[in-house]
Amino acid sequence: MAVEVARFWKLTKDSIQLIVFSVPRLRKQYFQDDLYPDSHDLSTPATKEWGAEYRVERVPLCPAGVKPASQVEVIKTSSQHSKIQQEHTKFKSLEAQRDQLFNSFAEQVQRDAGPLPQDLMEGCDDDEWSD
Numbered sequence: 280m281a282v283e284v285a286r287f288w289k290l291t292k293d294s295i296q297l298i299v300f301s302v303p304r305l306r307k308q309y310f311q312d313d314l315y316p317d318s319h320d321l322s323t324p325a326t327k328e329w330g331a332e333y334r335v336e337r338v339p340l341c342p343a344g345v346k347p348a349s350q351v352e353v354i355k356t357s358s359q360h361s362k363i364q365q366e367h368t369k370f371k372s373l374e375a376q377r378d379q380l381f382n383s384f385a386e387q388v389q390r391d392a393g394p395l396p397q398d399l400m401e402g403c404d405d406d407e408w409s410d
Contacts, residue, residue, distance in 0.1 A: 280307050284314060309348040310341040 281301035289296040302314060320336040341347055 280304055282307055282311050282314065304348075306348060306351065309351055310345045312341060312347040312349050315340045 280303070282304045283299055283301045285300040287298045287300075289298055302311070304311065317337040317339050320338045
């Protein structure tokens with residue numbers, strides 16, 4: 280499931296394309312307050328000019344009667360927990376494979392360490408560089 284955050288229309292030479300921005304969420308029935316934080320209240324004028332005593336009023340965007348997602352208790356089921364463990368194990372095994380590959384490459388480089396072919400070449404004479 281995903282929560283739609285924004286929708287745009289892209290105009291091209293021969294078509295109009297819909298572009299939708301969405302954020303994956305497990306529970307869509309709650310207000311997503313991490314995506315839509317409190318906003319500036321533009322309906323009330325500022326009491327003072329910018330300075331030490333200037334204060335911006337904020338208005339919550341959460342509709343009345345809807346519970347914010349941050350206030351909902353998250354209960355992990357055993358299947359979710361096992362899925363997280365599987366992903367963690369998979370990541371660890373990939374990390375171990377990466378380390379093993381890096382170590383074998385480092386050993387190969389150390390074994391082949393020696394003078395490079397260009398280091399053994401003498402170069403060119405000084406008269407070859409003159410015009």
